[in-house]
Amino acid sequence: MLVILAFSSQAQAKDKDNAGVTQLVSAPTQLKNDMAYILLRTSTAKTGLFTLQPVFLRIPNEEELADYQKAKKAAYEKALPDLQKKAQNNQVPTIEQFSFDYEGKANSFVASSKEFLTDGNMRTILLEVPIGKYILYGSTNMSNTLVTCNCLGTVGFEVKAGIITDMGSVYTDKVHKKSPLPHLEDNLGPSMFNYGYIFGQALVPVAEDVVYPDFLKALPIEPARFEVIKQYYEPGAASINRLAPISGLLGYKRGKPVDLRVAE
Template identity: 35%
Template sequence: MMLRLMIAALLALGFPAAALAQDGPAFQHFRAGSAITLAPDKAYFLIRMPEESVSTKLQPVFLRKPSAAELAAYREAKAAAHAKAGKDAGPIENFDFEYTAATNLFQIENGKFLAKEGNDRLFLIATAPGDYVFYGAGFNKFLWQCNCMGTVSFKAEAGKITDLGAVLITLAWKPSGFPELAEDTNLGPKMRQDYAMFAVGLRPATAKPSLAQLAALPVQAAEYHAVGAFREPARLLANRLAPVPGVLGYDKGAVIDLRTGGVVPKRF
C-alpha cells in the first residue's frame, strides 16, 4: 500500500500541470519537459543563471510592485491591526504587521530550471503581469542580501516572455569570471568576514536562447530602468546591483539613470 502511494506521488511529480501547481499560483517554474503554453493573463520571465551564479547557492529575488488595489487592501489591513492593538501599539510607522493576503516577493529556485544551454541553466517562470524590481538574492527562500543601494526595474507584459538576460551572482571578495562585476568583486578580505558579501549583477539579453521550445513563442528583452536606494532590513546584507551599461550607474554612491543622466533619488 505504501509503495503504491509512493509510486503515485512520483508519477504525479512528472505531470507538467503538477510541476506548475506545486509552486503555488503566483510564481511558477516550468520544469524540464513541461509543455509551454502562454496564458493571456500571465507574464513570463526567461532567466539565465550561469554556472558561477548557481554555485553560490543564492538565487535572484524579484518584487512585483503592488497594484493600487493591493496597496489599498494592505494599508486598510495594517490600519485595522494597528487600531486593534490599542494604546500599546506605538506609532504605526513602527508597527510590526504580518500580511498574508497577497504576495509580491519571490525567489527563483535553482533546481527548477527548464533546460540547460551549455553550463547555463534557463528558467521560465509564469507570474502576474506588472512592474518588477530586481530586489536581491535569497537562500532557501530567505532573503539573504538586498540590492538596497541601487537596482533596476522592468515591465513584464501579459501573454509575453520577458527575457531578463543572465543574473550574475558571485562572492565580492575574490575575482570573478563576470566582467560586468569588475568594480564589485576582487575586493579582498574586507568583504570576506563572518558573512561573505556577494556581488550581484545583470547581463541583459542580446539574443534569444536557442531552445526549440521557445522558437515559436514571443520573447522580448527586458527594458531595464534604474531604481534608487531603498530600505529592506529583513535580510543579512545590503549592497548595490552592479552597474548595467546604458541603464544603471553610480557616482560617489548616487544612483544614476544612464538613460537620462540624472540622479535617481533614494526611496527613504
C-alpha cells in the first residue's frame, strides 16, 4: 500500500491559496509559462444544501517532503510529553500516527463548485495549478476538508507548464442508494451507509472528438494521460472508497486496482 502525503488538509482548507491554486471564473487570453492548468467538468449532486466536490492532491517533491518531515518531527517532540501523559495503557502514538497543523505549503485542495467557467448539469472548471503530478484524491461536501478518499484505487496525471490538461468529467454522489448518475453503478449498495454518507466518484476521460467553446479554442489543450494509482493510506479521511472502474483504463481484481492497458 502506498503512503501519499496530503500536507495538512485542514491547513489548506483555511487558505486554499496555500496550495498555489487559483480557480478561474473566466478563460485567460494567455497562459502563464510557469504554471499549469487543469480543465474538468463536474456534476452538481448535493448532500443537504452542499454540493459534492472533487479533492485533488499534488505529489510533493523531495524538498517539500523534507520540510514536512522536519516540521512533523519538531511538532511530535514538542507534543510527546503530553502524549505520554494522556496515553492509555502506555499506548503512545508513534510519529507516523501523529497529526498536526502544518503551516508550510499545502499540496491538496478542493475544486470548488462555486467558481466555474460555465454552468449547467455539468459545471466547467479551470484550475491554475503548480506544475507536477496530481491525483484525483477523493470528494467532499465542504470547502476545506477531505470526506471520502479514493484510497482503494484512483488515477493520477501530470500537468505541464503553459498547457491546459483536460481530464474529462468527474461525477460525485452519495452511494448508499441508487444514484441518478449511471457512472456510479459500481459504487452502489446499502452497505455504503453506516453512521454517515460515503461518497462515490467516477471519471469519464475526455472524448477524442470533444468540441471546445470559443473562449478555449485558441489555448493549448491536451487530454490527460492517466496512470493507475494503487491503494494508499490517508488517516484524515472520514470514509474510504475507490474510483469507479473506467473502461479500458482502470479495473479491479480481487479488490485491487489494475491498469487495463497492461497485459497480465
